[in-house]
Amino acid sequence: MAETETMNAIRYHAHGGPEVLQYERVERPKASAGEVLVKVHAVGINPGDWQIRSGLAGDAFPLPYIPGWDVSGIVAAVGPGAERFREGEAVYGMTANSAGCAEYVTVPESQLARKPEPLSHIQAAAVPMSAFTAWHALTEQGQLKPGQTVLINGASGGIGHFAVQIAKLNGAKVIGVASGRNEGFVRELGADEFIDYTVTPIEQLPLAADLVLDTVGGAEGDRLLNALKPGGSLVPVTYGQYSVDRVAERAVRILPVRLLQITAADLERLSQLFDEGRLRVVIDTVVPLKDTRQAHERSESRRTRGKIVIEVCQQAQ
Ligand SMILES: NC(=O)c1ccc[n+]([C@@H]2O[C@H](COP(=O)([O-])OP(=O)(O)OC[C@H]3O[C@@H](n4cnc5c(N)ncnc54)[C@H](OP(=O)(O)O)[C@@H]3O)[C@@H](O)[C@H]2O)c1
Structure with missing residues (x-):
């Protein structure tokens, strides 16, 4: 050839x-x-x-x-x-x-x-994939509204670092979760509060989030349900274990994981945010x-x- x-x-x-x-x-x-x-x-x-x-x-x-x-x-x-x-x-x-x-x-x-x-x-x-996933999870699936509180688990990662910024652009109060070495990074992206998951068990905090974005998943998903106020929603972008009993007991919703296909319109919406210097x-x-x-x-x-x-x-x- x-x-x-x-x-x-x-x-x-x-x-x-x-x-x-x-x-x-x-x-x-x-x-x-x-x-x-x-x-x-x-x-x-x-x-x-x-x-x-x-x-x-x-x-x-x-x-x-x-x-x-x-x-x-x-x-x-x-x-x-x-x-x-x-x-x-x-x-x-x-x-x-x-x-x-x-x-x-x-x-x-x-x-x-x-x-x-x-x-x-x-x-x-x-x-493309990370920013679109963050945008879709928060604004399309999660229907995030100005003034609401969102907890972002894995706030320093590929999806999380976009999610913190997109949630702030949508007028939300943001609680970012990562390990302590990432506190400065997550706060600088715009998070109002930070939880170091290696030090503070989320389930023991008096949190009342309207929305939780879980980018971590795995066996410890149930802990995140305690962060939601009754009627709140958890949007997972990866697979986690959340017990049906805990979901019913807390009167919260777990939305389904979606595998997304981006479109030119989605990319153009993101481009505009970068062009205007509102997203990095x-x-x-x-x-x-x-x-x-x-x-x-x-x-x-x-x-x-x-x-x-x-x-x-x-x-x-
Ligand atoms: N649904 C979709 O369309 C879609 C699209 C893309 C990705 N995904 C999935 O979404 C997941 C996340 O992707 P990503 O690109 O954001 O991953 P990533 O960049 O690898 O995430 C790494 C971040 O997660 C944090 N982290 C790790 N363990 C944690 C824990 N126990 N609690 C809180 N934070 C923790 C780390 O912070 P520390 O170092 O401080 O621990 C690190 O900054 C992946 O499973 C991926 O396959 C789904």
Whole structure:
């Protein structure tokens, strides 16, 4: 195959630990109808990348598999019927079938928008899935209203650091939960109160939140129910264990976890917030494409502050 028909990518042929990630030459994709071929400058990491790699999603994603959903880059070509973008434009968005950890990827034009002017490609690649999930959980599912109190569990993470800012933009009072090392960070994002979960058990505090956003999940979900006032709602963005009895006893609601598909309109709404300087993205770590393994290891540690991004092309800054 000619050099111009192939590209560098990160790919795996079997599920497993970070060691299954291989830096390989693979076939370069071509834009089909309604798609845009993006020369990838940067790709954002999400916990879903290593969850799928570990095999948690079973066979839902066929092997061999190129991870990476959130991309920022330059339009290299447009497919038949794709009319919104021209070659050379800077764009960001979410792919339909991952494959972002590569020099080129195809993206439906319906899941792309022009890159926000103030953001570098590295910053823009960190935005789509996390910021949209935070926005959707708070304003669409949670129906957050000005003056309400929201508790954000995991306030320093990829979703959480956007959620703190979006809740404040919506006029809410924000209680952020993370470990003590992140207190300054979470308060600086706008949180009114901070709880260090390593020191203070949430279930022992006299809290009365209208809404809880749980980005952590797991076995300790029930503790969060105590933070809600009767009639309040908990929106989980990942799977947690909440007992039916406790939910009934507390007269609260658990909303379902939704797996979301972003649209161009969602991206444009986020772009406007960045363009106006009302939302910011915080980058934890940047690693080159060939070292994607390190990015997965860092994300898997669950200690990320903000977002981890892979730099695919030197002009990503
Ligand atoms: N539904 C969807 O469409 C969707 C989309 C994207 C992601 N997700 C899921 O949402 C979850 C969160 O994603 P993310 O990107 O925000 O994760 P992340 O960036 O890895 O979250 C890391 C943060 O979580 C905090 N944390 C860890 N354990 C905690 C605990 N016990 N209590 C409170 N905070 C804790 C950490 O703070 P400390 O270091 O201070 O502990 C860290 O800052 C993942 O499971 C992901 O798969 C769902």
